[in-house]
Amino acid sequence: MLRAALNRLFGMLVVMALVVTVVFVIVRVTPGDPAAVMLGPDASAEDIEQLREKLGLNGTILEQFANYVAGVLRADFGQSIFLGQPVTQALMDRAEPTFFLTIFSLLIATAIALPVGILSAYWRGSMFDQAATALAMFAASVPSFWLGLLFIQFFAVHLGWFATSGYGGPGTPLFERLHYLVLPAFALGLVSSALITRFTRASMLDVLNDDYVRTARSKGMGEWRVVLKHALKNALIPILTVIGLTAALLISGAVVTETVFGLPGVGNLVVSAVLRRDYPVIQGALLVIAGLYVLVNFGIDMLYLLIDPRVRY
Structure with a gap:
């Protein structure tokens, strides 16, 4: 190991x-x-x-x-x-919105995709499976910024539940600031859930008919225990891979979404730097995003070793 x-x-x-x-x-x-x-x-x-x-x-x-x-x-x-100011300080000042937006978006995407993908594989060919597959295809084709604009129009302008943009003032409590991230997090999370759903379904289909699953059923083990404990555990490797890639893409892909919602994050900073040709900021942001991308993939590789002992050999 x-x-x-x-x-x-x-x-x-x-x-x-x-x-x-x-x-x-x-x-x-x-x-x-x-x-x-x-x-x-x-x-x-x-x-x-x-x-x-x-x-x-x-x-x-x-x-x-x-x-x-x-x-x-x-x-x-x-x-x-x-x-x-130093580029490092500029990035640190803008890191909080991007960090929480990435975490919330990934949690939303995973919370939607895992159960939908598992149920879709278990009920293969059913109406639920066909509807889930169609919705996943549709979500994958929807630009997150367009979905964000729809959310702003309906939930912020029409219903008035959320602010249209911004991240609160300097003295705003953290919990109130996080309220500004609800709409952008759902916009990114719904779009990102499509890929995880499809990979979860495909991975579960590969293992649900394996011999060890049939053996567990023949021993009288509960059906959902078989699915969640035996099948899902062995299907986790490709699922973790796509979740890790999604997390890395969310870090670098929040640029447009942050601009749409007026969030003072790293993405907004990069857009401003490109327009101003502020090369030191662009270089620093590229290095930080690439470093986070590599770290996320390294963490996923380490999870492989913990989840599946076969990977160690």
């Missing part, structure tokens, strides 16, 4: 090294002077030279790369051009 964990950890470090290299190269291959691109056509030569010095673009490529890697290892992603 330790060897498997070390192998996956080594693979994670290799992936992050590649990500750091790619993010570094992106700015350097930008047509023209990166500093001039960031500041726009109205910038003076003096402003451009100052920014080049600030970004460390005056040294050789190897010097720039060494300084960049050293900064990344210190969690120093540079200084935001427009916010006038």
Whole structure:
């Protein structure tokens, strides 16, 4: 088990090294002077030279790369051009809405998808199965931002149950802030539940007719105990995989949803940085999102070792 964990950890470090290299190269291959691109056509030569010095673009490529890697290892992603603060601080200030939105969306998606997928597989070919499959296909094709706009129109504007946008003021209690996340979390969670539902159904169908399931039934074990304890446990590997991928995609895919609901999260920060050509913020956000993506997948791999002993061998 330790060897498997070390192998996956080594693979994670290799992936992050590649990500750091790619993010570094992106700015350097930008047509023209990166500093001039960031500041726009109205910038003076003096402003451009100052920014080049600030970004460390005056040294050789190897010097720039060494300084960049050293900064990344210190969690120093540079200084935001427009916010006038370190990129790390800007990301931390915006992390709370994105973190809770991702968690709530994943909980909603899992709470819907697991029971629906299990029941759909158990009642294969029934009206419930056909309806669940059709709804999953429909949910997978619905853009989350469009669903969010419908939620705003109905639940916020028409019924007045929720705010149309925002995340509360600086002194707003955390519980009240979380109230602002209900609509965006459901918009993301409903769309994300479609993929988990389909994978749960397919995985359960693969194991429900296996010999050990028939043996458990022949011993007189309760039907739902057979389904949940024996079948579901052996079907969890692909289900956990898709849940992990969904969590990682939610982290990076909340950009549009946060913009629609006016949430001051990392996604909104990235959109503003792209519009302003604030490359240090874009680079820092890419590294953080990629790092979280890799960590989530590493955590799922570790769960494999705990759930299924066969993976250890």
